[in-house]
Amino acid sequence: MATAANRPAGVNGLLKLDEITTYYGQMRILEAISLEVGSGELVCLLGGNASGKSTTLKTVLGIVRPRSGRVLLAGEDVTSWPVPQRIANGIAIVPENRRLFGDMTVRENLELGAVLGDGGTFAEDLGRVHELFPRLHERRNQLAGTLSGGEQQMVAMGRALMSRPRLLLMDEPSMGLSPALVQQNFRIIKEVHESGVSVLMVEQNATMALSIADRGYVLSTGQIVLEGPAPELLKSEDLKRAYLGR
Amino acid sequence: MTKFTQELVNGLTQGGLYALVALGYSMVYGVLKLLNFAHGDLYMVGAFVGYFVLQWFGGPTALAVPVPIVLLAMFLLAGGGVGALGVAIERFAYRPLRDAPRIAPLITALGVSFLLENTMLLLFGASYRDYNTSAFISFSTGIHIGALNIDIVRIMVIVLSVALMIGLRLLVSRTQLGRQMRAVASDREAAEMLGINVDYTISATFFLGSALAGIAGVMAGLVFNQIYTLMGFIIGLKAFTAAVVGGIGSIPGAMLGGFLIGIAEAFITGYVSSTYTNLIVFGILIAFMILRPSGLLGRVQLQKV
């Protein structure tokens, strides 16, 4: 079903994982994963616990090195690049559980998001983030750890956007948030995506994620078991099977 | 009253040394969550570097250049040399263990400590060496009021250690490097995910912490004159305690802890008994740790539920 023909145009674009296999010690976590994110796409990666979703994102960012396979960014092989170089070339991540620096101020957190920049565009970037999240401007001198969950999520998003990413990686954006906040959060993701940033999002909440995504992949114990356009996956019986076993 | 002031000055001098060493402990603990047992030995190496710089300028009794230049060279070379040594130790011994179980780097640190102590023992022997400070800095300069004598070396040590601490505090709170150090300390993986060069930041932290220990070593040589290869162990223990008493990971905490322990020791030695100083200090510290484990300025760690 998921043939090249029914993928959106421009899919052969931004990010491509080619047969990635990753081990932690003696344990195989990912088994020959291949996936793509075209420029302008919002792709979600679904799967249950310990299926290798976060490891996939870490492999894209370069924190985890695959044992075999390639990571291509805009056609360039970045498999051996260190993390800072990848970030400088347009990847940014909103980590699982947000991972803010709780005892630093909101502004310091945002400054650390732009740590690789030369400072020349700092004011502009900060302005852009403040425009997207006016709340962060109000709270700029407050310690990040004292913010509410929703505000923290904004800081995490803003921090990632400070480096002007082409590809935003989102690791479980709904985790630990109330349903109302999850709704709000997904609206923000959609908004960021519509402003021209490609997104690769890892989620457990399949329905929610697929409702805003263009395409989706389903991981199960380190293998991609299902892939396709989001509307088709939503209807698919196989998705339920992949989640629940048979 | 004179005795009180005298002991206070002694305590402040000793406390300044503890505080400088404690700062390094605290910084390294901050970024790596590692009790760097080798830190006290860096202090010892610093004392030796200072000693050999002094010899190179002609020795304490026949200095070829003005004393301030000699002192500056001693501090700079000890600080820079020991800082570089700290960086080398981190790269060689601790870096491979970033993701290992917590106890592994602890054991490596013990190994590094053994290696440093015994290398110095091999190279320079077990005998004491003497800075002989009074030969080139006259004891009579300084403050003398009646029976109270505060010599210039002690004043210099106190002033310099406070100045270094303030400088470090500014560096950590105001500069980009300081921000990166704090980011790595609070969540290394998150820092890495933002593109912060974690290796560089940790190296810089080791350099600063080790340099402070090296400078403290020179100060110890100047104040107490005698240096030897095993002088690092006990100060390492006390300085670590100072870091913990102040609240580990906190820079003002390390300073406060260092001065408090130094002063407490001086008063116990001066007014109670010198035989039992260590026993009493250890007892107080155990009680303190049990009553207030997060230290004076440390934040109570909330357990995630």
Next chain:
Amino acid sequence: MAVEPRDSPSVGVDEWVARSLERREYLPGWRGDVQRALEQVGWWPRLVVATAVGVFIPVVIGLNSFQTQVGIDALLLAILALGLNVSVGWAGLLDLGYVAFYGFGAYGYALLSSNQLNPPGGIHWPAYFSIPLVMIGAAILGLLVGLPSRRLIGDYLAIVTLFFGEAFVEFTNNVAPSKLGGPNGIFALDPLHGAHVQITTPTGYFLVLLGLLVVSMAVLHMLDTSRMGRAWRAVREDPLAASAMTVPVNRVKLMAFAFGAMIAAMAGTIFAAQQTSVFPTDFDTPYLILIYAGLILGGAGSMSGAVLGGLLVSIVLDGFLRSPTQSSYIFYGVILVTLCVKLRPWTRVAFVVGGTIVFGFVMHAIVAAFSSSAVAGTSGAHSWIDLHWAIVPANPVTFGNICFVALLCLVVALVQVPGRWRTMLLIPTLYVAACAWEARLSQVPATTRLLLLGAILIVVMAWRPSGLLGARRVEIV
């Protein structure tokens, strides 16, 4: 639609866990088969075999007095590492005051088996009475020292216990010198005696220690596989989750301290009886580090690891590194083995070893051509290293020191440079190491053995952070 999921385990079974064995990677070839075969052998048969070997060595093969003493020290360290494993390896409580329990045991035995207390006759209780008494005392002390663990975790507990250890040394050094002997310690202790039996021969002590080691292992194994063992590990992994599962966390922690302390004190009593004297310095931090080295090198959390690590550290350090000749065997042997294990393929090993030999002769010839006194010295180890190879000047101290510093720099450099250069750099590094060894290190075994201990700790931790037999933990993401 895309790939079919593989046959899944039934609903309710965690797939990752159910399949974890399939995903385990074994060593390639026959080594993998050996790995699998060894995993099949049960725990009790292994203990029986190990015990038989332990009895076989002194009784059938026979050991000279030096070797027996090394064996006794090794068994002591093994027992201590075993006890430390309870609190550190199983319960995850970093106890840096552990050596004080050993000291407590030794001093306890000393006071109950000498003229120190109740003069002039003193107290001379039989061992079957005094040792259990001392062990109970140690267990109570362990409970007291463990009390802070109710509130403190990790490094904070480590530092409090470290103070306790230091305080013990200060205490025995300074308090009540007429009873505890101060720095001079306590002399003239009774050997192990009771029920008309008296143990005086070193072989006797060897067998006593072996018996105690085996009994401790058996008891601890039963504990480990009981509720208590599971509770310890649960507390180590996640105290909060453990308490939610109704594990009495604080009581479990205290039990770990008490058990560790009892075993240490038991070792201490035998130590005191065998050496018939005790000194404060026997129980100072360096010995603590040795116990930790044994435990960690063997693998914290694994009982056989702790015992093996303890034996290994003690035998290498006390057995081989004291004499220049034997330490030379160890030195060159370890280098060769490391090269063979770490360098692949074997042609590179051959290249490095051959290159080093040639390099040595060339360097020796060049130096000899300039100055004959620069190569006039004799090798300190009197070993089988040909003197036309390593450079040993007539006055070797300064040269040896320079070589040693150069060696440290080269080793650090070696880690930094990339692949091919590393092989090239290895040749002068090995040669400098040999020169430093012949000219200086082999002459001062007391310093060298500690240097080597430090180096071994660093290298083994970098190579296998979880120790030789410790299980590597995998975090599931």
